[in-house]
Amino acid sequence: MNYLLKSISFIFHPLIMPILGVQFYFSKTRRFIPEQLGHAKLISIGILTIVLPILLFFLLKTLNKVNSIYLRDVKERTLPLLMNCVIVFLILQRVLPIDEITELYFFFVGILCSTFACLILALLKIKASIHMIAASGFFMFAVAVGIHFQININGTIALMCIILGAIATSRLHLKAHTPSELIIGAFLGFMPQLLLVNFWM
Known part of the structure; x- marks a missing residue:
């Protein structure tokens, strides 16, 4: 069980969530790309x-x-989070301009907002689960894409609920986060994507 829960943290690492969101969009969009x-x-x-x-x-x-x-350590998070903000900003400027694929542009704006919020909390010595930020952000974006293109993604929603639960359980089991840090992370990932829906749906 310990090996399984540790594997979940690696399999659903925050680094892979943005590209999963992009792949999901390309697989579900009804636009010609x-x-x-x-x-x-x-x-x-x-x-x-x-x-x-x-x-x-x-x-x-x-x-x-x-x-x-x-x-x-919360102090260790500052530089990696700052670098990630710069990387996401670069993606918005060079890879996904707003006039090309609007949905993905705002998906990454949401990622930038979540990462920046996590950075501010780290500077305030407050720790949030980056795993939950990434997974809950992808979850909200997937739901919004399903509604936007009027497609049935009930299977994806059910799978993501299981994955979110598994990630939370894994982080608690590994003593990487407290329940409050997981809740903060889920909120930081979910809310920016929800609020930005108004700009592209």
């Missing part, structure tokens, strides 16, 4: 949201700015 454009966006976002943060983490570890990938 050229296949080559979709692949180019996925590759670009994959490099910027997964490969680059991993490389930056090893750089920070080499410089003794972080001790482990878990970022257990």
Whole structure:
């Protein structure tokens, strides 16, 4: 059981949630998007949201700015979160401009808002679950996409509810977060996506 719960934290790592959101959108959208454009966006976002943060983490570890990938200390979170804000801003400027794929643009605006809020809390020495931020943000975006395109995503909603519960259980079991930190994380991920729906739906 310990191995299973630890695996859940790795499988549903925050770094993969943005690209999962992009892939979900491309698989459900009723807009015509050229296949080559979709692949180019996925590759670009994959490099910027997964490969680059991993490389930056090893750089920070080499410089003794972080001790482990878990970022257990609130102080360790400041630089990685700041770097992630810069990366998401770069995506908004160069990869997903507002006039190209509006839904994905606001999805990443929501991610930027959530990350910035988490950074502010870290500066105030308040810890929020980044796992829950990422997963709940994706969940809200998926629900909004389903409503927007009037498609049945009940299976996705049910699966995401299970995944959110599994992530919360995993983080509690590993003593990585308290229940309040999980609730704060879920709120920070969910609310920006919910509020931004007004701009693209």
